[in-house]
Amino acid sequence: MTKEEYRSILGQLPIKNPTAQDMARMCPHLTQDQAVKAFTTGEGYVACPPLRVRHRFQILSYRKEWVEEIKVSRVKDGTEDASVTGTKNYPPRLDWSYASRTLASYADGKSHGDVFGNYQHMDEAMKFAEANWGADLILDDWNSIVEFYVQDPTELVNDRYHKDYPRTKAVLYVTLNRELNEVINDHSKPQSELFDDAISQMTLDSVIWHELRGGRGGYTEFNCAHCGAGLSLSSCTGCGHRFRDDQFRCGWNTPLSQKMVAFLREKGHAFEVGPEIAWETEQRHFAEISKRLAESPRRRQ
Ligand SMILES: [Zn+2]
Ligand SMILES: [Zn+2]
Known part of the structure; x- marks a missing residue:
């Protein structure tokens, strides 16, 4: 089995009323009997092969059928009385849950804010990935991870949850071999070039992002x-182009870097206006600021 084949199998999740075959398909590292037993006994969390980071693993979960009682409370004679007025049935469901890891997944051998837990069949899951796509697995040796929301202010979303909100076209996950704040406070080059120097991994796949992130906090930035x-x-x-301030973004003027744009274009994203213009503007501002700093009378020798 290739990594791409396994990733497309995970793409079938969630599965309602899963069969024994469905459970077995999600667990190529187990026999069908082992998979069914692991999902249907105990908490139902089962370790599955990692896609990118060595000594990590994905976790799938099985939730048994459950029935929700719909209650209506009334206060009658000063006491609350809840009566069941109906029920709602949720069928059994197999779903992706999150990614977990072992300490060995970090190149420096140190924990980065993780809680390490033991999951059923984690050793078989990691061994399976090693045997089938081991050449594609890497150790976690980066310092920070940033989510770049690539949003289109020429296409505003108005629905139940959004008002004049720029539509999200892609979320690009990027790991850096520096801390994000260090990149932002480094003024030796235009910022997008500093990002390019620091980039190690990029992906659009949120399942892989969970492996890349590990126990670290993540950062979010927004680009056009x-x-x-x-x-x-x-x-x-x-x-x-304008949109409504949703009070969630902090706002910045750093363009996507050349590597990020090349990656997004390779994955099929078309920029209506070439980012080359944004890079030129960034370079011009950088040159102006550098000149002003050099001319400043308070400049230290
Ligand atoms: Zn724009
Ligand atoms: Zn920000």
Whole structure:
């Protein structure tokens, strides 16, 4: 089995009313009997092969059928009385849960905020990945991980949950071999170039992102799907298209880096306005600031 084949099997989740065959298909590291037993006894969490990081593993879970009682409370004569007015049935369900890890997955051998747990069949899961796509597995040797939301301010979403919200076209997960704050406070080069120097892994796959992230906190930044520039609180710093401030973003003006744009283009994303314009603007600002700093009378020799 290849890693791509296994990833597409995971893409079939969630499965309602899973059969023994469904359970076995999700667990190529186990026999059908082992898979069924692991999912249907105890908590129902089963370790499955990792896709990218050595000594990590994915976790799938099985939830038995359950019946929810729908209650209505009334206060009658000063006492609350809850009566069951109906029930809702949830069929058994097999689903992806999260990724877990062992200490050995970190190149420096140190924990990075993790809680290590033991899961059924974790050793077989890691061995299976090693035997089938071991050449693709890497150790975690990065310092930080950033999610870049690539959102389009020329396409505003208005629905139950959003008002004039730029539509998310992709979420690019990037690992850096520096701390994000260090990159942001380093003014030796235009920021997108500093990002390019620090990038180690990139993926659009949230299942793989869980392996890459490990126990670290993550960071989120927002960039324009239309032109690649950074998104401020309520407009694009490049193309200027506006959207509503949702109070969640902090806003910045760093464009997606050259490596990020090349990766997104390779995966099929088309920028209506080439990010080359955003990079030129960034370079011009960087040159202006550098010149101003050099001319400053308070500059230390
Ligand atoms: Zn833009
Ligand atoms: Zn930010």
